[in-house]
Amino acid sequence: MAVLEFWGLRRVMETTGVSKSELYRLMRAGQFPQSRPYLHSPKRRFWLSSDIQSWQMMQVNKGDIQELTQPGSDFDGLLNL
Template sequence: MCADLEFWKLKAVVQKCGLSKTEIYRRIAEGRFPAAHSYGGEGARRFWLSTEIEEWQRQILAGETPTYTPE
């Protein structure tokens, strides 16, 4: 695993990307943003991998259209 890998909560993703919570979830549903992962069973906590968000940012800056499997 990468030493730079971090688990980010939604608040951190909003701050890093400059998108609102609503826009993040809209893009996830459209397959244009990485979906959250979860852990913890029934009371699952959701998080994003920092490496996936950084790759999304790289693609945006490169003028590419990121695509993901919609949730």
């Protein structure tokens, strides 16, 4: 069973390689997991590690699909058979 962790902004930025301003832009656009408030300290926020890891996997999968559909890719050649 995977361990669920609460990650702060710094950890999210280090893990994803995405800057603070880009994270917030992506959240506003609905393209990145939303942060959550702590129950007894609502001004402090965190992300669930599982949400971030799922987002990362989606980025990898999107990249694979985009690479495969570029002109000249092996997949592109298969389409022309």
